[in-house]
Amino acid sequence: MAIEFKLPEMGEGVTEGELVKWLVKEGDSFTQDQPLVEMMTDKATVEIPASNAGKVVKLIAKEGDMVKVGQTLLSMEAGVGAVVKPAPGAHASPPPASPSRPAVVQTASAAPVESIFPPPAGAHVLATPSTRRYAREAGVDINNLTGSGPAGRVTREDVVKASSGPMGAVSMGAPTMARSAMMPARTPTKALPTATVMGSNTEERKPLKGIRKKIAENLVRSKQTIPHFTHVDEVDATELVAWRAQMKEKAAEYGIKLTYLPFIMKAVSATCREFAMFNTALDDEKNEIVRKHYFNIGFAADTPEGLLVPNVKNVESKNILQIAKDISELAEKARQGKLAPDDMKNGTITITNIGSIGGLYATPIINPPETAILGVYEIVKKPVVINDEVQIRSMMNITATCDHRVIDGADAARFLKKLKQRLASPQSLLLEMI
Numbered sequence: 001m002a003i004e005f006k007l008p009e010m011g012e013g014v015t016e017g018e019l020v021k022w023l024v025k026e027g028d029s030f031t032q033d034q035p036l037v038e039m040m041t042d043k044a045t046v047e048i049p050a051s052n053a054g055k056v057v058k059l060i061a062k063e064g065d066m067v068k069v070g071q072t073l074l075s076m077e078a079g080v081g082a083v084v085k086p087a088p089g090a091h092a093s094p095p096p097a098s099p100s101r102p103a104v105v106q107t108a109s110a111a112p113v114e115s116i117f118p119p120p121a122g123a124h125v126l127a128t129p130s131t132r133r134y135a136r137e138a139g140v141d142i143n144n145l146t147g148s149g150p151a152g153r154v155t156r157e158d159v160v161k162a163s164s165g166p167m168g169a170v171s172m173g174a175p176t177m178a179r180s181a182m183m184p185a186r187t188p189t190k191a192l193p194t195a196t197v198m199g200s201n202t203e204e205r206k207p208l209k210g211i212r213k214k215i216a217e218n219l220v221r222s223k224q225t226i227p228h229f230t231h232v233d234e235v236d237a238t239e240l241v242a243w244r245a246q247m248k249e250k251a252a253e254y255g256i257k258l259t260y261l262p263f264i265m266k267a268v269s270a271t272c273r274e275f276a277m278f279n280t281a282l283d284d285e286k287n288e289i290v291r292k293h294y295f296n297i298g299f300a301a302d303t304p305e306g307l308l309v310p311n312v313k314n315v316e317s318k319n320i321l322q323i324a325k326d327i328s329e330l331a332e333k334a335r336q337g338k339l340a341p342d343d344m345k346n347g348t349i350t351i352t353n354i355g356s357i358g359g360l361y362a363t364p365i366i367n368p369p370e371t372a373i374l375g376v377y378e379i380v381k382k383p384v385v386i387n388d389e390v391q392i393r394s395m396m397n398i399t400a401t402c403d404h405r406v407i408d409g410a411d412a413a414r415f416l417k418k419l420k421q422r423l424a425s426p427q428s429l430l431l432e433m434i
Contacts, residue, residue: 002057002075007067008048010041014341016068017041019061020210023126029055035126037073040210044339045305054078064209127154131336134304138163156336211306222368225284227404230363231412235420237379237396243426251321261299261353262323264376266429267422269295269315272349275415277407278400279348281369289406290369298350298367299327301334308334309367311347320429355379361397371406374419375399396423 010017017039024036035047054076061073127135127142131154135142140162147154208216240263251258272279272295281290298311310330312323333339350367355378364373377397384393398420400412422428 001077003078004060004072005036005050005074005076006072007039007069008051009069010039010046010048010341014041014069016066017046018210018213019063019065019067019073020045021063022059023047024056026056026059029053038210039067040214041341044308044341044344045211045337048073052078064207126152131156131159135159135162211308215306218368219365222365226366226368228363228366228401229404229409229412230399230401231409231416232361232397232399233413233416233420235396235398236384236393236424238394238424240423240426241379241394247320251324254321254325256321256324257328258320258324259327260355260376260379261327261351262320263426263429264351264353264374264423265297265299265312265315265323265327266320267419267426268297268349268351268374270422270429271415271419273316274418275411277411278372278402278415280371280406281348282371282403282406283369292348294346294348296346296348298344298347298370299330300350300352300364301331303334303337305337308339308344309347309350310334310339310343311350313346349374351376355396361399363399364401366401366403371403373401375401398423 007017018041020038020040022037024030030036030050030053032051032053033049035049037048038045039048040046057075057077059074061067061071067073126147126149132142134156135145135154138159140159142154142159145154145158145162146152148158149155237260240260244258244260244263248258276291277289279292279295281292282288283290294314295316296311296313297315298309301308301310310333312318312326312330315323318326330339330343333343347367347370349370350364350373352362352364352373353376354362355376358378361377362375364375366373375398377399379394379396381392382395383390384395385391386393398416400416402412
């Protein structure tokens with residue numbers, strides 16, 4: 001008897017999601033907790049696992065469909081074909097019983113005695129979207145890998161090992177040792193490119209879907225509804241550079257990599273206390289400006305799946321090392337595609353930091369319903385006139401892109417003036433933390 005598998009709750013306030021990719025096909029058997037489908041919601045892609053073992057009868061929803069919570073995704077037969085088979089290369093027989101280790105028997109109607117999760121033979125390989133992409137870019141066939149993660153999931157480390165070992169070498173087209181020995185030596189020649197030769201008229205198309213589609217929708221909505229303007233200023237970051245250098249070793253003792261972003265976040269939260277309009281949201285439906293009395297500062301994380309914006313909660317109550325730890329953990333979750341909806345909810349203002357990449361300055365797009373986004377850029381040494389003398393200082397450009405319905409140009413100028421004073425004298429942040 002076929003039963004319906006419906007889209008479960010994916011987070012508070014989430015009512016629908018886009019079906020990015022099916023991880024099973026009709027006729028496939030699956031185990032309990034095995035991911036069946038990738039769903040994208042609120043800029044995060046999540047895998048929806050099976051609530052129990054079974055077999056796919058029919059895929060109801062299609063890739064690219066918007067599916068509401070409670071809507072049917074597929075029909076299935078519960079328990080049918082749910083006997084877990086060993087992965088290729090694994091031993092087919094269960095481990096021998098012993099007084100300290102009971103035999104493991106898994107059937108359609110009985111749960112395993114121990115937590116052993118080998119993927120069923122012929123099933124879709126378990127891996128996050130970022131791991132799959134990394135494998136494609138590394139030239140590794142992920143279907144040939146045996147995962148070391150939970151439920152047999154292939155991890156990034158598995159792909160790295162495969163790409164550096166014999167399997168990766170073969171998949172990337174490297175000759176074997178035997179073949180190399182038989183080939184005569186010859187002088188290497190540089191091959192002409194084929195796919196990009198002028199006049200070839202080659203092109204490639206791929207659907208705009210998943211996180212990239214959600215990013216596009218949000219940016220279009222932001223530019224169409226928010227009257228943006230950008231104010232640019234320059235910060236003398238000489239003392240900031242020196243102070244960070246002094247604190248890096250101390251941070252390393254706690255296993256924390258200290259960047260400039262925690263200092264900037266702390267300075268932004270302090271400045272937002274003085275300029276409350278920068279820590280607001282605009283409720284278009286109620287025509288109200290919502291002033292936030294908490295400071296959840298977002299940062300733009302560049303990931304293989306697109307631009308994600310997690311936020312550090314309650315920056316005003318945390319010290320520099322706590323902020324740095326939160327940033328590091330959120331950035332790692334973003335790279336692995338494991339951000340939860342709560343990691344990106346209730347942001348109050350966003351910082352985009354592209355200083356490590358370079359560039360003079362940019363005009364970032366506001367992340368609605370926020371009313372401002374700050375840009376910080378590369379720190380470079382420049383000759384600066386101080387007291388009629390030329391000195392070499394570490395300088396950094398900063399920008400404030402604002403919603404002109406809430407923030408005026410003079411407000412932006414005053415905000416950046418105060419922010420640059422704090423960044424130019426970062427020791428002042430210590431006084432404000434007391």
